[in-house]
Amino acid sequence: GAVVSQHPSRVICKSGTSVKIECRSLDFQATTMFWYRQFPKQSLMLMATSNEGSKATYEQGVEKDKFLINHASLTLSTLTVTSAHPEDSSFYICSARETGGRQPQHFGDGTRLSIL
Amino acid sequence: AQKITQTQPGMFVQEKEAVTLDCTYDTSDPSYGLFWYKQPSSGEMIFLIYQGSYDQQNATEGRYSLNFQKARKSANLVISASQLGDSAMYFCANNAGGTSYGKLTFGQGTILTVHP
Numbered sequence: 001g002a003v004v005s006q007h008p009s010r011v012i013c014k015s016g017t018s019v020k021i022e023c024r025s026l027d028f029q030a031t032t033m034f035w036y037r038q039f040p041k042q043s044l045m046l047m048a049t050s051n052e053g054s055k056a057t058y059e060q061g062v063e064k065d066k067f068l069i070n071h072a073s074l075t076l077s078t079l080t081v082t083s084a085h086p087e088d089s090s091f092y093i094c095s096a097r098e099t100g101g102r103q104p105q106h107f108g109d110g111t112r113l114s115i116l
Numbered sequence: 117a118q119k120i121t122q123t124q125p126g127m128f129v130q131e132k133e134a135v136t137l138d139c140t141y142d143t144s145d146p147s148y149g150l151f152w153y154k155q156p157s158s159g160e161m162i163f164l165i166y167q168g169s170y171d172q173q174n175a176t177e178g179r180y181s182l183n184f185q186k187a188r189k190s191a192n193l194v195i196s197a198s199q200l201g202d203s204a205m206y207f208c209a210n211n212a213g214g215t216s217y218g219k220l221t222f223g224q225g226t227i228l229t230v231h232p
Contacts, residue, residue, distance in 0.1 A: 034219065034220070041205075041227075042225075043222045043223065043224050043225050044222045046220070046221075093161065095161070095220075104151055104166055105151075105163075107153075107160065107163075108160075109158075110160060110161075
């Protein structure tokens with residue numbers, strides 16, 4: 001089955017640091033990937049849609065200068081949390097979908113980000 | 117706009133028994149897809165089952181089946197013969213347009229606990 005790899009799985013860093021999270025589709029090409037944020041015991045909230053070769057589409061209320069998204073190839077999207085602060089601490093998870101038919105979105109294993 | 121409602125914050129079931137997790141949706145699109153995902157405590161999102169709005173039959177995948185009642189806009193997940201490993205958070209999700217590459221809207225989730 002389709003596999004999406006997300007790295008790193010866990011990050012602990014100081015306030016003010018920028019953190020980059022990678023999302024890769026390992027055995028299929030993905031023109032579109034999605035980035036979600038999840039707080040404990042809550043649902044997934046879509047942050048942005050990452051489009052290969054063009055600008056990401058951000059959901060309302062998500063700061064595009066804070067959460068930089070780059071989708072430079074058909075298998076890789078990156079989310080950079082710039083100048084992270086404690087309130088940015090959360091679980092970030094990406095997804096991608098194979099083209100055609102009724103393929104579901106496949107998710108990475110997520111990244112737990114803790115800002116001290 | 118899509119809206120997914122899961123009214124059961126938590127459910128308990130005895131091992132080997134069946135359990136139904138409720139999901140209702142609201143969409144104005146004539147073509148849409150409904151998904152169920154399982155999220156264990158480790159955080160990864162595991163795709164379980166998909167139902168298309170034009171599918172004539174209810175979807176089934178092993179021990180998972182989807183009780184799709186289009187007129188009531190409900191898409192309940194039925195897990196038969198529950199196992200201890202089924203304990204997890206379960207999310208219902210919807211995407212508009214009938215193709216599964218679109219944005220997913222998630223419900224609030226239901227925490228399922230399977231007792232031995």
